[in-house]
Amino acid sequence: MKFDTVIGLEIHAELSTNAKVFCSCSAEFGGAPNTHICPVCTAQPGALPIINQSAVEFAIRAGLAFGCEINRYSRFDRKNYFYPDNPKAYQISQLDLPLCINGKIELSTGNVVRINRIHLEEDAGKLVHDDYHNQSWADFNRCSVPLIEIVTEPDIKSAEEAAEVVSKIGLYLKYLGVCDAKMQEGSIRADVNISLKPAGSDKLGDRAELKNMNSMRSIIRAIEYEVERQAEILEDGGVVKQETRRFDDAMGTTSPMRTKENANDYRYFPEPDVLAITFTEEDIENAKARIPLLPHERVAKYVNEYKLTDEDARVITLEKYLSDFYDETVAIYPEYKNVANLFLTEIMRRVKDTEAEEIPFSAQDFAKVVEMADKNTVNRNDAKTIIRIMFEEGGDPMEIAKANGFIVTVDTSAISDFIDNLLKERADLVEDYHNGKQNVFGFFMGQATRALTGKATPMAIKQYLEDALKK
C-alpha cells in the first residue's frame, strides 16, 4: 500500500529585540541564571506586561516578507498551563486575531507551502535537571523573550521539503534582521505535524506532533522514522494515535511524551492586561520600508545587472553577511565579475565552515586587492596569497604586497634591450609578420613575457612590441 506524507510545521523563532516582549529586561541570550529578570517576567503579584513595539514590528516585517496580510486589529490571548518554566502559569500568545495571516513560501521543488498565520508570543524559562537530587532548577532569563510562531498549512510532502522550509525561513528571518536563526541556541525550532494518507486520497489521517526539533538533521531523521512507523501501523490496519511525541536523537526514534501535553485544555481567553493593537497603512508601509533585498531578489540583481552566473549568485546569497560583503565591495569597486571570482574562490572557501559570521577585513581592503590584480599591480596568484595573509595575519593589502615583493615593476630599458635584440636575431620571423603571419606576434609575446617576469607587465611588453614591429 502506498501513502502520501502530509507535513505541517510550527516554527518558533526568537526575535532579536534588545528588550523582552512584555518587560524591559535584556533579551540577550545567556547570562548567569536569573540575571535578566524583573517583577514582570517572574510573575510577581501585581506586575503587568507592557508590549514592546519592535517585537510587533519584527513580526509584521516577517509576515510581509512571506506575503502575509497584516490584521489591522490584532489581539493577544492567554494560554493557561502549569509548568515550572512558566512563572505566570499562562503564556501571552495570540489565538483569534494574530498579527499576520495567509502567506506562502515557494520551494525549489516548485511546491508552494501556504503559511496559515504568524503570531507573536513570549518564550518560557530554562530548566536544568539535577538527577542526583532529583530536582529541576528554573532560570527565568528567557521568560518573555519575544517569539514568533509561523504555522504552515499541511502542504509539505517530504522530509527534504520540511528541512527546506525551515532553512529558508531561517535564512529569510536573518536577512530581515529579526532573528539570528541559530538552531543550536534554540533561537529557531520547529514542531512537526505529520500524518499519512493513502496515495491520492484527500482525507487527512490522524497526525502525530513532534515537539521542539532543533537541528535540520533531527528534523529529517525524525520525519523519516515517523513515516515508517505510521506506515507500518496503517499497513497492519491499525490507527495512528493523535499525540505529541519526542524525538530521541541518540536512538533516532520517536516516543510519546509523558507530559499532560496530550490531555490539555489551555482555556484561551483575551488577555485583559494587554490592549489590542491597531495598524494604519502608514505603519505597514514603514515596516515594508525596513525590509532589505531578500535572497531571491539579490540573485535576480546579480544575474541581471551584474551578469553573474545563476550558480554564483545563489552561492553568494547563501549567507546574508557574505552577500552584504559582496555588495559593499562592488559598491566601492564595481567590477562585478572580477570581485565575484576572487570572492567565490578565496573568501567563500575560507569562511564556509566557520561559526563566526564575519570576514576579518573590510570590503575596502578586499576591493583594493581585486583592483591591484585587475591593474596588474600584482599578478593574480600573488593577489590570492595577499588574501590568504589578510585572513591569517591581517594587514593592509598594499603593505603585504610590498613586503612580499609582489609589486610588478616596469623596467623599460630591460624591455627595449630584450625585444630589440630578439627582433634582430629573428629578422626572418619579423619578415613573415609583415607578410601577414600575425601569429608570429604571439611567439614574440611569449618569449618576452617569460624572460621579463617581474620586470614588466604583459601590457607594457605588448605596447613596446607593437611599436617595434611597426618600424
Add this chain to the structure above:
Amino acid sequence: MRTIKEARQMLDEKKISSVELTEEYLKKIKANNEKLGAYITVCEEDAIAQAKKADEKIAKGEASSLTGIPMAIKDNICTMGIKTTCGSKMLESYIPPYNATVMEKLNAEGIVTLGKTSMDEFAMGGSSQTCYYNKPKNPFNPTCVPGGSSGGSAVAVSGDMALCSLGSDTGGSIRQPAAFCGITGMKPTYGSVSRFGLVAFGSSLDQIGPFANSAQDCGTILNVISGRDKNDHTSRDIKLDFNALVGEDIKGKKIGIPKEFFGEGIDEEVKASVMAVADFYKSKGAELVEVSMPTLKYAVSAYYLLACAEASSNLSRYDGVKYGYRTDSPLSYDELVKKSRSEGFGDEVKRRILLGTYALSSGYYDAYYKKAMAVRQQFRREQAEIFEKCDVMLTPTAPTVAYGLNQNIDDPVKMYLADICTVTANIVGIPSISVPCGYDKNGMPIGFSISAKQFDDAKAIQFADIYEREFERKYANI
C-alpha cells in the same frame, strides 16, 4: 479633625506636626485594632520616619497636598519591603521587591503609611470575613460586617485609625464597605489609576480608589495617584482634575434614576433614604430622569463569570515555586503545586478559581465566558444611552445595610446577589462614588452612589460634594 483638608491646614499652619498626627493615629490603632481588625500590618517605625521627613518638607515650604498625611493601604497593593499578604495564607510572608505605582506617587508626595489593611482573601468577598488574618468589624457595630473586600481600609477611616486610605474595587469592594461604614469611597474610571502593583483579581474590572470622610478628599487623593503609567498598558493618557467641578451648582443638570435599582430585593429603609437624596438634588435645581437598564438582570452572572475567569488565570501563578506558601516535602512537581494551592488558598478563593476555570474550559467557553463578554458590550451600549440623556446616575450602593458577622457567609449565591448595585460600574468601567445619606433604625449607615460616564469622575465628585455640604454625617463612637 476628620478630613485631609483640615489636616493640611493645621500642618501648614504648624498647629500640629506630621509626627504628632501620626503618633495620634498609631495610639488609636494600638487601642482599637485588636477589636476592629482594620490592619494586618502596622508600620510604626517607618510611619514615624516618614512623618519626620514630611515635617522637614513642610518646614522648607515644599509641602504638597498629601505631605505628612497618615494613610492606610489595602494589603493587596504592593509595598516594597513591607509584607503584602492579600489577606491570604498564600502570601503570609511575601515581601514585594517593588512598589505599586500608586505607592511611588504617594511616597513622592511624602505621605505617611500607617500600615496595610485587612481584606477578603485576594479581594474575593463582600464582608471581609474571608480574610485569613484578624477579620475587620464594623465600627458602628462590631457584631456587624464592615463590608468588603476593602473592609480594613473602610474600618481604618470609619474607626478613626487613619485619615484616609486606599482600597481596590472589582465589583463594589470600595463603595459597598464605604456605605456599610458610613464614609465616602470612590472607584474612579477604569484606566485612570495605574493597576501596576495591585495584586490582580479581575484585571479588566480592578481599579484602585480612595476612602475618606469627604468626596473632596477622595478627589485630592485621586489627583495624586491618577494618570498614565508606562507600566500599565490599560492606564489611559488622560489627566483629570477630580475636584475641578467642586462648588459649581447643578441647576438644570440631569440625574438618571434607573428603576431596576429600586425594585424588589432593595431594603425599604435604603430605598427611602436614597429617594430622599434624589429630592435633595431636585431642590438644588437638578432634574430627575427615570432611565432603564434592562440588562441588569444579567449583571451578577456576567460579573462573576468575567471576574472568576480572569481570577482563575491570575491566581495560577501561586504555585509554591517563586514566592509565598509552599507545602512540605512534595514528592512531585504536580504535588508541590496542588498541595501548595490547596493548603494556601481559602474556600471562597478555591470556589471562584473552579468557577472561572469552568467558564473558560472547552465546551463551556461559548455558553459562559463569551456570553458574559457579549452582555458586557450590551451594558456599554445601554450606559452610553443613559449618559446621553443624563449627567450622572443615582443608585443605592448596596441593597441593605451592614449585616451580622457570619450571616450570608455560608450562602455564596446570596452573597453574590448582594453585589447587584455595584458590579455594573466595573463591567462598564465608569466612575462611581458612594456617600453616606442616612442611618437605619439601628443606627447603621446607608450609602448612595453617584455614577458618571467614563472620565467624568469630576462630575460624580461635584454631586457627592454638594450633598455632603448639607448632610449631617455621624461618626462611629468607639
Add this chain to the structure above:
Amino acid sequence: MITKEDLTTLCELSRLYLSEEEMESYGKEMTDIMNLMDTIGESDFEYNPIDMANAVPFTSLRTDEVTTFSDMDKIVENGPETTENQFVVPKVVD
C-alpha cells in the same frame, strides 16, 4: 448540575485537591452558583471580537529599550527553595 466528574476535571485543571467532604460541599455550592450563572443563557447579544474601546495604535507601544531591574536578588530571595540562584522544584520529566 456540577457532577463529581466535572469537579474532578476542574480540580485537575486548576491544580487543586479537594477532600471527599469538600467534593460534596463544593459540588452543591457550585451547582447553586451555576444555576445563578445560567440565567445569562437567556441573553442573546452578539459578541464583537473587534472592540475598539480596548485598542491602542501601534505607534503608542513601548520603545525597545533595556532597563535593568535593580533588585533581582530580592526576587530570588522570595523563593521558598533555591539553589545556585535558581528556583527548585521536584524533577519534571517530559
